[in-house]
Amino acid sequence: MLNFDLNTLRAVWMHEHKVSMYDQTKLPFSLEIFTSETRAETCLAIKTMIVRGAGSIGAAAAFAMAQGALESHSVSDLEIARKAIEATRPTARDLFAAVERVFSKALISTQSAINEAIIVAEETALAGKKIGEYGNTLIRNGDGILTHCNAGWLALQGYGSALSPIFEAHKQGKTVFVYADETRPRSQGARLTAWELQQAGIPHSVIADNAAAHFMQHGKIQMLITGADRIAANGDTANKIGTLEKAIAAKFFGIPFYVAAPRSTFDFDTPTGIEIPIENRSEDELLFVEGQDVNGKLHKVRIVSPNSHAENPAFDVTPHSLITAYITEKGIFKPNELSIIR
Amino acid sequence: MLNFDLNTLRAVWMHEHKVSMYDQTKLPFSLEIFTSETRAETCLAIKTMIVRGAGSIGAAAAFAMAQGALESHSVSDLEIARKAIEATRPTARDLFAAVERVFSKALISTQSAINEAIIVAEETALAGKKIGEYGNTLIRNGDGILTHCNAGWLALQGYGSALSPIFEAHKQGKTVFVYADETRPRSQGARLTAWELQQAGIPHSVIADNAAAHFMQHGKIQMLITGADRIAANGDTANKIGTLEKAIAAKFFGIPFYVAAPRSTFDFDTPTGIEIPIENRSEDELLFVEGQDVNGKLHKVRIVSPNSHAENPAFDVTPHSLITAYITEKGIFKPNELSIIR
Numbered sequence: 001m002l003n004f005d006l007n008t009l010r011a012v013w014m015h016e017h018k019v020s021m022y023d024q025t026k027l028p029f030s031l032e033i034f035t036s037e038t039r040a041e042t043c044l045a046i047k048t049m050i051v052r053g054a055g056s057i058g059a060a061a062a063f064a065m066a067q068g069a070l071e072s073h074s075v076s077d078l079e080i081a082r083k084a085i086e087a088t089r090p091t092a093r094d095l096f097a098a099v100e101r102v103f104s105k106a107l108i109s110t111q112s113a114i115n116e117a118i119i120v121a122e123e124t125a126l127a128g129k130k131i132g133e134y135g136n137t138l139i140r141n142g143d144g145i146l147t148h149c150n151a152g153w154l155a156l157q158g159y160g161s162a163l164s165p166i167f168e169a170h171k172q173g174k175t176v177f178v179y180a181d182e183t184r185p186r187s188q189g190a191r192l193t194a195w196e197l198q199q200a201g202i203p204h205s206v207i208a209d210n211a212a213a214h215f216m217q218h219g220k221i222q223m224l225i226t227g228a229d230r231i232a233a234n235g236d237t238a239n240k241i242g243t244l245e246k247a248i249a250a251k252f253f254g255i256p257f258y259v260a261a262p263r264s265t266f267d268f269d270t271p272t273g274i275e276i277p278i279e280n281r282s283e284d285e286l287l288f289v290e291g292q293d294v295n296g297k298l299h300k301v302r303i304v305s306p307n308s309h310a311e312n313p314a315f316d317v318t319p320h321s322l323i324t325a326y327i328t329e330k331g332i333f334k335p336n337e338l339s340i341i342r
Numbered sequence: 343m344l345n346f347d348l349n350t351l352r353a354v355w356m357h358e359h360k361v362s363m364y365d366q367t368k369l370p371f372s373l374e375i376f377t378s379e380t381r382a383e384t385c386l387a388i389k390t391m392i393v394r395g396a397g398s399i400g401a402a403a404a405f406a407m408a409q410g411a412l413e414s415h416s417v418s419d420l421e422i423a424r425k426a427i428e429a430t431r432p433t434a435r436d437l438f439a440a441v442e443r444v445f446s447k448a449l450i451s452t453q454s455a456i457n458e459a460i461i462v463a464e465e466t467a468l469a470g471k472k473i474g475e476y477g478n479t480l481i482r483n484g485d486g487i488l489t490h491c492n493a494g495w496l497a498l499q500g501y502g503s504a505l506s507p508i509f510e511a512h513k514q515g516k517t518v519f520v521y522a523d524e525t526r527p528r529s530q531g532a533r534l535t536a537w538e539l540q541q542a543g544i545p546h547s548v549i550a551d552n553a554a555a556h557f558m559q560h561g562k563i564q565m566l567i568t569g570a571d572r573i574a575a576n577g578d579t580a581n582k583i584g585t586l587e588k589a590i591a592a593k594f595f596g597i598p599f600y601v602a603a604p605r606s607t608f609d610f611d612t613p614t615g616i617e618i619p620i621e622n623r624s625e626d627e628l629l630f631v632e633g634q635d636v637n638g639k640l641h642k643v644r645i646v647s648p649n650s651h652a653e654n655p656a657f658d659v660t661p662h663s664l665i666t667a668y669i670t671e672k673g674i675f676k677p678n679e680l681s682i683i684r
Contacts, residue, residue: 028647180650182628184526184550187645190628194650206652208526208628209551210584214658217586242552244559248594249587286524286532286550289631291643299641301633303529305370308522308536310548316556 002031004199006167010125011056011157012063014117017070019063021051024154028195029292039067039081046088046095049186053155054229054265055128058094059121061085065102069113078106090277091238091315093230093267094124125158127262130329135165135225135260138332141174143222146212146250148181149240150192151227151260161227161260163196165327170202178204179215183240185286185312209242213249224250225327228261233342235320235335236273241313247322256324263328268342273317286310344373346541348509352467353398353499354405356459359412361405363393366496370537371634381409381423388430388437391528395497396571396607397470400436401463403427407444411455420448432619433580433657435572435609436466467500469604472671477507477567477602480674483516485564488554488592490523491582492534493569493602503569503602505538507669512544520546521557525582527628527654551584555591566592567669570603575684577662577677578615583655589664598666605670610684615659628652 002009012021019042023034034050036042042064045051051060068081082103089095098120106113139145149155151162160167169176178197183189190206197204207215215221224246230238237243237259250257270276287304304310320335330341344351354363361384365376376392378384384406387393393402410423424445431437440462448455481487491497493504502509511518520539525531532548539546549557557563566588572580579585579601592599612618629652632642646652662677672683 179653182526182646184524184552190646190650192647194647198647198649204650206628206646206650208583208654210526210582210587211653211655211658213587213590214583214655215653217658240552241550241556245552245555245587245591248555248591252590252594286548289633289643289645291631291645292648293641293643299635299643301631301635301641301643303631303633304524304532304548305534305536305540306634307540308532308546308548311521311553311557312550313553313556316553316559 002199006153006159009153009158011154012051012059012121014063014066017067019060019067021045021060022154023050024052024192025050028191029298039064039071042067043084043088053150054092054094054227055124055156055161055262056154057089057092058098058264059124059157061095062098062102062117062120065099065106066114066117069106069110075107078103089279091229091279094264097264121157124156124262124264127329128156128159128161128164131161131260131262131327132159132164132168134332135327136168136172138223138258139165139169139174139176144177144179144220146179146181146221146224146246147193148189148226148243148246149183150188152193152196154192154196155227162225163193165225165260166202167200170200176202178202179221180204180206181209181212181242182206183242184209212246216249216253216255221255224255224257225260228259228265229315230276231259231261231266232270232272232276233268234272235323235338237318237323238273238276238278238315239318241316244316244318247318251322257322258325258327259323260327263330263341266341273319276317279314281312281314283310283312286312344541348495348501351495351500353496354393354401354463356405356408359409361402361409363387363402364496365392366394366534367392370533371640381406381413384409385426385430395492396434396436396569397466397498397503397604398496399431399434400440400606401466401499403437404440404444404459404462407441407448408456408459411448411452417449420445431621433571433621436606439606463499466498466604466606469671470498470501470503470506473503473602473604473669474501474506474510476674477600477669478510478514480565480600481507481511481516481518486519486521486562488521488523488563488566488588489535490531490568490585490588491525492530494535494538496534496538497569504567505535507567507602508544509542512542518544520544521563522546522548523551523554523584524548525584526551554588558591558595558597563597566597566599567602570601570607571657572618573601573603573608574612574614574618575610576614577665577680579660579665580615580618580620580657581660583658586658586660589660593664599664600667600669601665602669605672605683608683615661618659621656623654623656625652625654628654
């Protein structure tokens with residue numbers, strides 16, 4: 001059990017040359033800290049989703065670049081490290097932004113790189129705090145809120161993106177009820193969002209991804225909030241697979257859809273969603289699932305017919321026309337207002 | 343391995359006083375036949391989804407009513423049997439229609455009831471054959487087809503509803519590719535549809551329920567076909583949870599949505615979808631999943647954060663405005679043409 005204090009909880013941190021993180025593949029069944037001693041190990045942790053979520057990937061990538069600086073003897077070494085980090089998760093904008101910042105400092109000195117990585121990570125966390133304060137203004141007492149995937153403190157290094165407004169509303173005494181989409185195939189909603197909400201004492205139900213439109217149709221959901229992995233210049237948003245479907249359903253039922261993300265997730269060099277690369281992950285994520293039996297033992301089991309295969313795009317792109325507004329650390333903006341934070 | 347001949351495959355059958363069925367809770371990991379010797383046992387098989395799918399539920403319910411007739415000593419006994427069967431699955435229209443038909447014959451004689459049950463079951467199967475022939479006319483060579491849940495021969499006693507046109511198109515030599523939604527929480531798409539398609543040699547991928555809109559957006563899907571559990575007089579359709587969300591996405595992308603169902607699924611006594619009762623099933627269906635480990639051993643494991651709960655509506659209602667047409671054994675009808683088959 002954690003001491004659930006959002007002011008101190010961080011998903012990833014660096015101490016001396018080591019990068020530590022809550023192992024998100026082990027949650028919610030056990031709370032373990034994974035520690036990486038090298039840039040290569042941190043890259044593997046990003047790739048295998050020991051750390052995940054746009055902001056936390058950014059923080060881990062910043063620290064990985066700092067480790068890369070510690071291990072490098074030349075600019076060429078630094079460039080190799082940078083490329084290896086960038087190859088881990090192609091869709092995540094925060095990763096590229098973070099690596100760029102730390103890389104440019106590493107050209108000055110290793111200590112500058114380490115300092116910059118610490119600043120990147122802490123800025124990300126504090127952006128989540130501001131997102132919570134702005135986003136809270138949109139939440140009315142009694143609201144039912146649908147969220148997809150996990151965009152809490154685990155995902156944004158601290159506080160959260162989509163969950164931060166909910167944490168803030170709860171802190172301010174508002175009654176809210178959260179519908180957490182299971183979020184197949186990796187079940188971040190059922191495993192991580194449910195766990196974070198339970199730790200925070202916020203009433204919630206896990207629902208099948210299939211059930212979101214049904215609850216909208218029955219008036220149970222007043223808003224949809226998700227995080228984002230990359231937002232193009234025109235506001236088109238890449239986020240966890242299924243976000244597009246929820247956004248279309250929300251539009252159909254006249255329910256507002258808010259994308260909560262720090263400025264670092266916006267990629268003004270990418271004009272529209274069409275240009276955002278979408279990561280296809282292993283079919284095994286869909287074919288197999290891990291869970292705990294009645295004795296607390298973990299098993300990985302196949303849940304798809306033995307000779308069939310799966311396709312597994314990890315993200316989808318929601319056109320900006322389906323997005324009501326973006327909740328950022330700089331305020332709340334409509335799609336046609338994004339040039340303000342350019 | 344089955345001999346995959348749709349002309350002889352039946353999901354449920356009655357021999358002497360016993361009702362047998364392929365155990366759909368054991369597929370695809372083992373092919374077992376469950377046999378029930380009493381009306382009460384057959385009711386339990388319906389309730390626990392050993393048999394599932396609108397038409398197969400109807401056939402099983404017809405046979406259960408015949409067993410009820412065999413066990414009854416009075417009209418009052420028959421009425422008790424009827425109520426017990428009707429209580430198993432409140433949303434399934436075919437169940438009520440089948441029980442009504444067999445009950446009315448049971449008032450004449452037990453043998454009439456048995457004969458009627460056999461007719462109900464076989465008519466359901468043959469309706470699937472006609473649905474396949476009509477539905478095939480809508481499928482073009484090269485089409486990508488999205489289906490949700492399982493509506494093959496297992497679900498409709500024979501041939502299938504949503505899958506029957508696909509089986510027919512394949513038989514006629516058309517190239518088709520099926521995207522089978524996993525269909526959480528009970529994964530009928532991943533377990534049963536994938537298994538049926540694999541047995542039939544039809545190319546397919548299992549996808550996360552979350553991914554359907556993404557594949558529509560990328561031009562991979564030319565039509566959506568599902569079965570139905572109950573269709574109201576105005577065409578509003580109750581079907582497996584998630585159908586509504588797929589229908590909204592199909593409308594958004596301009597993709598036709600066909601509901602394939604026999605006449606027995608239409609309930610002209612229910613004016614609109616609002617009046618269709620929706621079954622809420624145990625949260626355990628979402629909290630736990632069963633699958634097979636590398637040694638072939640089955641495990642039931644918890645996949646949701648330990649202290650969180652779930653809500654689990656089994657069906658949703660799609661408004662007729664989202665439905666292109668209904669494929670029935672009497673032809674293909676638009677929502678405003680349903681009075682033809684009234």
